[in-house]
Amino acid sequence: xxxxxxxxxNWKQTQLIYxxxxxxxxxxxxxxxxxxSFMCVGLPQNPQDEIDINYCKKNNIGIFRREIGGGTVLLDxxxxxxxxxxxxNNPIVxxxxxxxxxxxxxxxxxxxxEIGISAEFRPLCDLIVNEKKISGNGGGEIGECKVLAGNLxxxxxxxxxxxxxxxxxxxxxxxxxxxxxxITTVKKELNIIPKKEEICSTLVRKFEDFxxxxxxxxxxxxITKKMxxxxxLYSSDKWLYQRGTNQIGREIKVREGVFLFHKxxxxxxxxEGITCEIEKNLIKKVTFTNEYLxxxxxxxQFKEKLVGLKYDRNILSNKILELIKKMEL
Amino acid sequence: xxxxxxMKFPLxxxxxxxxxAHLWLKLEKDSIKIGMDAFAAMMTGIISFITxxxxxxxxxxxxxxxxxxxxxxxxxxxxxxxxIEINDNVLKDPSKINxxxxxxxxxxxxxxxxxxxxxxxxxxxxxxxxxxxxxIKKLEIK
Numbered sequence: 001x002x003x004x005x006x007x008x009x010n011w012k013q014t015q016l017i018y019x020x021x022x023x024x025x026x027x028x029x030x031x032x033x034x035x036x037s038f039m040c041v042g043l044p045q046n047p048q049d050e051i052d053i054n055y056c057k058k059n060n061i062g063i064f065r066r067e068i069g070g071g072t073v074l075l076d077x078x079x080x081x082x083x084x085x086x087x088x089n090n091p092i093v094x095x096x097x098x099x100x101x102x103x104x105x106x107x108x109x110x111x112x113x114e115i116g117i118s119a120e121f122r123p124l125c126d127l128i129v130n131e132k133k134i135s136g137n138g139g140g141e142i143g144e145c146k147v148l149a150g151n152l153x154x155x156x157x158x159x160x161x162x163x164x165x166x167x168x169x170x171x172x173x174x175x176x177x178x179x180x181x182x183i184t185t186v187k188k189e190l191n192i193i194p195k196k197e198e199i200c201s202t203l204v205r206k207f208e209d210f211x212x213x214x215x216x217x218x219x220x221x222x223i224t225k226k227m228x229x230x231x232x233l234y235s236s237d238k239w240l241y242q243r244g245t246n247q248i249g250r251e252i253k254v255r256e257g258v259f260l261f262h263k264x265x266x267x268x269x270x271x272e273g274i275t276c277e278i279e280k281n282l283i284k285k286v287t288f289t290n291e292y293l294x295x296x297x298x299x300x301q302f303k304e305k306l307v308g309l310k311y312d313r314n315i316l317s318n319k320i321l322e323l324i325k326k327m328e329l
Numbered sequence: 330x331x332x333x334x335x336m337k338f339p340l341x342x343x344x345x346x347x348x349x350a351h352l353w354l355k356l357e358k359d360s361i362k363i364g365m366d367a368f369a370a371m372m373t374g375i376i377s378f379i380t381x382x383x384x385x386x387x388x389x390x391x392x393x394x395x396x397x398x399x400x401x402x403x404x405x406x407x408x409x410x411x412x413i414e415i416n417d418n419v420l421k422d423p424s425k426i427n428x429x430x431x432x433x434x435x436x437x438x439x440x441x442x443x444x445x446x447x448x449x450x451x452x453x454x455x456x457x458x459x460x461x462x463x464x465i466k467k468l469e470i471k
Contacts (some may be wrong), residue, residue: 042399042401043378043396044377044380044396044401068400068401069396069398069400069401070399071399089348090366094468095372096349096372096373096374096468097374097397097399097402098374098398099371099468100400101398101399101400121399124374124398125398125399137399138399139399139400139401140394140396140400140401140402141394141401141402141403192402312424314422314424328422
């Protein structure tokens with residue numbers, strides 16, 4: 001297996017590299033950081049639903065839609081990216097996602113431990129310190145390979161993330177607050193940021209202990225040619241704005257089990273926005289955008305019927321519709 | 330019906346075993362309904378997205394993808410043929426596959442060859458039982 005310790009790259013190259021290596025079936029570990037900030041969405045997401053595209057364009061924030069899973073995230077120079085690319089038939093590779101993440105995130109957990117942060121794996125694929133996320137991950141199959149893509153959060157631009165997502169303005173403040181309460185960074189935990197090179201060396205050593213010795217890889221013309229080819233595809237509007245399944249309402253994920261859900265519902269008095277805060281996958285708080293609407297229903301009772309329910313966006317949406325119908329009568 | 334470790338495998342259909350795909354095939358008059366089996370429904374995590382983006386399929390080739398547990402897996406076709414229908418109900422709420430895998434078919438295919446002979450398609454009770462037992466063992470090793 002090869003390793004590519006690439007230092008700082010143009011933002012798009014940080015994503016193209018692991019896609020190209022997977023398509024070229026080159027088993028490898030890739031480490032890098034982007035020079036610039038950009039927004040990155042998972043395959044099922046449509047940037048038009050997830051991202052404030054005008055804001056990103058005005059502020060030169062790039063947008064990338066990757067071929068693997070995970071959520072919408074602001075990626076920048078204060079993060080260290082790792083990608084593990086393994087052939088799908090390699091006997092060390094677990095077939096199912098949760099086991100895949102649990103296994104291959106162990107070297108990352110150990111890297112955190114070595115720099116003095118007691119991170120632990122939390123399914124599905126978060127790394128957590130004192131109930132706060134310190135690493136985001138996604139994965140999937142590209143070509144003949146399985147790919148893990150994740151980041152060590154050295155520092156995090158909470159405000160930048162809250163501003164760049166697509167969201168009703170009323171939700172941004174809440175999202176920012178939830179991120180601050182649920183996402184931590186190396187800087188916050190240690191009060192300093194160790195040198196990226198030192199962290200990279202530790203990551204390589206921990207992955208080697210786990211998988212076997214790596215040989216140093218070189219970005220040859222075969223790989224760079226594939227990156228250019230993929231760049232054309234991924235930069236096209238057809239790829240970038242391809243619509244997946246229409247989702248019900250707007251769900252903003254902060255970390256595993258912590259979400260904001262917002263949807264506008266038609267009522268006899270007009271459209272009413274309802275926002276639910278979810279913690280540990282349970283509905284914790286319900287708020288109305290226009291408190292003066294739905295004047296003939298008991299809002300306290302309405303909220304009580306939702307708080308504590310297990311979160312499932314389809315079921316929640318139907319339940320709200322049912323409650324509005326029933327209570328408006 | 331076979332039941333192994335709480336997972337049910339109805340014997341009114343065939344199963345596709347290649348590369349851990351865990352798909353079932355139910356023969357209808359001129360077509361085959363295809364969905365995921367109980368093993369996949371249990372092990373893969375809650376499915377949040379599924380897409381079928383090809384109109385024709387070749388046996389063993391990817392015809393779409395699905396997301397579960399922040400991981401994108403490929404969706405394979407067990408047989409070659411023309412995809413004639415996709416289950417919109419499942420596309421809208423793919424977690425139906427986790428809840429009821431044998432009702433939640435994903436796509437319907439008109440096969441090029443109605444015999445569907447492949448070493449990766451099994452229907453014999455003992456073969457299904459041995460296959461699932463082996464799959465469980467593999468999980469314990471990895």
